[in-house]
Amino acid sequence: MTLPPLKEVIARHDLRAKKSLGQNFLLDLNLTAKIARAAGDLSRGTTIEIGPGPGGLTRALLEAGAQVIAIEKDARCQDALAEIAAHYPGRLEVIGGDALALDAASLGEAPRRIVANLPYNVATPLLIGWLRRIDAFESLTLMFQREVAERLTASPGTHAYGRLSVIAQWRAQVKRLFDIAPRAFTPPPKVVSSVVQFRPRADAPEAEFALLERVTAAAFGQRRKMLRASLKSLGDAAGLLAEAGLEPTARAEEIPIEGFCALARALAGSLTRRAGD
Ligand code: SAM
Numbered sequence: 001m002t003l004p005p006l007k008e009v010i011a012r013h014d015l016r017a018k019k020s021l022g023q024n025f026l027l028d029l030n031l032t033a034k035i036a037r038a039a040g041d042l043s044r045g046t047t048i049e050i051g052p053g054p055g056g057l058t059r060a061l062l063e064a065g066a067q068v069i070a071i072e073k074d075a076r077c078q079d080a081l082a083e084i085a086a087h088y089p090g091r092l093e094v095i096g097g098d099a100l101a102l103d104a105a106s107l108g109e110a111p112r113r114i115v116a117n118l119p120y121n122v123a124t125p126l127l128i129g130w131l132r133r134i135d136a137f138e139s140l141t142l143m144f145q146r147e148v149a150e151r152l153t154a155s156p157g158t159h160a161y162g163r164l165s166v167i168a169q170w171r172a173q174v175k176r177l178f179d180i181a182p183r184a185f186t187p188p189p190k191v192v193s194s195v196v197q198f199r200p201r202a203d204a205p206e207a208e209f210a211l212l213e214r215v216t217a218a219a220f221g222q223r224r225k226m227l228r229a230s231l232k233s234l235g236d237a238a239g240l241l242a243e244a245g246l247e248p249t250a251r252a253e254e255i256p257i258e259g260f261c262a263l264a265r266a267l268a269g270s271l272t273r274r275a276g277d
Contacts, residue, residue, distance in 0.1 A: 022119025
């Protein structure tokens with residue numbers, strides 16, 4: 001017995017897309033297969049999918065040999081997903097709930113990877129959570145709005161370079177793989193989507209996640225200002241910049257990842273000294 005077409009599944013289970021859940025379903029089998037292929041060898045360990053919806057990408061992952069754990073917030077999708085689970089006995093576990101509240105790094109057997117067409121409204125907080133635990137994953141292969149993908153992969157000196165570029169590229173090698181046009185989705189979103197892949201960086205410069213978030217928030221919060229002004233909220237801006245080996249007249253946009261890590265280390269030192277006073 002073969003699984004019914006996705007359009008029929010959506011109609012039969014009345015899965016009308018909800019905007020509040022960021023639902024844009026990908027029904028093109030060539031594209032779901034392309035995303036599964038881009039995720040690499042799925043035959044070992046666990047493939048975690050966030051937001052399977054009616055299960056288009058889920059089917060492609062299972063077809064590619066994956067053992068899948070899928071987390072879906074929308075209870076209306078459970079019956080459609082149960083049909084897929086029955087078709088691939090013992091290969092698909094569905095967890096009903098909010099992916100933001102779950103620790104994906106502890107699901108299933110290693111090696112773990114995440115593959116998802118992310119709900120756009122929570123894509124960035126989900127990604128930041130996974131970047132914190134990036135060493136627990138072999139890779140993340142994720143679909144974002146193109147504008148977010150551009151920020152994730154941006155280089156210093158470009159308009160798109162910002163907090164997200166620094167945090168993502170500090171923890172991972174980030175690669176934009178391909179774009180997908182709005183018409184491939186039901187309903188079509190307003191913008192083009194991009195598939196982006198993250199692999200943990202073995203050579204990530206030392207820094208504390210929370211402190212790197214603080215320095216990038218301060219620096220890019222006022223990105224047109226010189227760092228000696230924008231970093232004032234952190235304390236002795238001139239001292240921090242000197243310790244990090246950065247020019248006080250530089251602006252956030254010009255500073256490479258290593259420079260922000262040096263600033264985060266300088267801030268760690270100054271907080272320790274202040275606590276000891
Ligand atoms: N994977 C399906 C596809 O490619 O057709 C659906 C992708 S759709 C862009 C996003 C999915 O994430 C929806 O099924 C939505 O219900 C689900 N979702 C939204 N917020 C979620 C959350 N916080 N936790 C888990 N799933 C969520």
